[in-house]
Amino acid sequence: MGTGIMGDVVLRGQGLRKSFGLTHALEDASLDVVSGEVVAVMGPSGSGKSTLLHCMAGIITPDAGSIAYKDKDLAKMADGERSALRRTEFGFVFQFGQLVPELTCLENVALPLRLGRTARKEAERQATRWLERLEVADVADKRPGEVSGGQGQRVAVARALVTSPSVVFADEPTGALDSLNGELVMRLLVDAAKETGAGVVLVTHEARVAAYSDREVVVRDGRTRQLEPA
């Protein structure tokens, strides 16, 4: 929304290609993620949006092209190094929160820190702060099955931000919510990301959600196109 300070390119994907069998999901896709900036990735179903996000996040490996995190080539990293990067530098929010059903909301948010070997007390202290920031401190002791969709998604945003990642990947984060809850999640996600200086990759097919971004990239038939503001 133009209120944060936008900085350097933290993650850069260039000339990405990816096929699944005979299906060419990405033909020639490029994307820059800038710290403090929300970039919306839009396009029709099957255009390659999610494949682009998965490549950029190091979840799948592209067949061609390069992805650099702070000038470091993801392809040259060892698996363990890439996993650590995903855990500490990247945050993820999906359409359906994908919270661990057996854990409380507080434990879910603390989980990425615990996996990074932060002591339980400190992890839960930071998780509490993020639950408060996302206005869902009241559900800390509940399990995901006991909270509403909107609350669960805000818990998922808290979990994505708890490690202070450089990049947050949000794949249709409001897709399962009604308009009002979707807007609340977007407002909180964008504000929190701006505050921490994280770059956000927002995959969405909803224009009203994309309107929370600073810039838009359209994916069509596996190719990216940066639209210039009129």
Added chain:
Amino acid sequence: MSIPHALLGLLESGPRHGYDLKRAYDERFGHDRPLHYGQVYSTLARLLKNGLVEERGIEPGGGPERKRYAITDAGVTDVDSWLMTPEKPELYLQNTLYTKVVLALLSGRSAADVLDSQRAAHLKTMRELTTRKRNGDLADQLICDHALFHLEADLRWLEVTTARLDELRKQVS
């Protein structure tokens, strides 16, 4: 927007001077288009002539702005009927964008570029409205939402048309 009906509706809460009425209108409905004084007084004169408002006292000092206006029973009936009559859903069958797309295809220009530049313009306006909505009160939010939902509908049309350009090219050529 029927300004006479909006002014009549505002008078239902009690008599007002023309100046008060303008202020009340601007505050609630005039976000982008405040009323001109002349517009308020000419509307009130017409409502008076039609028996929908009446003068209720003139304060010392004279001048038209000193008159207080009150709604009549006929005015209340008129507001009631206006509120309960649905607005005609707007149709956009003579769409400029459609015309531009067809002309681009007929002349061998890039129709995709026409659609994309419109898309960027729409999204820019949607961003501005979203910012205004986030910083505004409930009235701002509802007014901006109304515009945002309409722009979103346009954007869907732009997307569907972009996806069907090849088909359209065959039909028009």
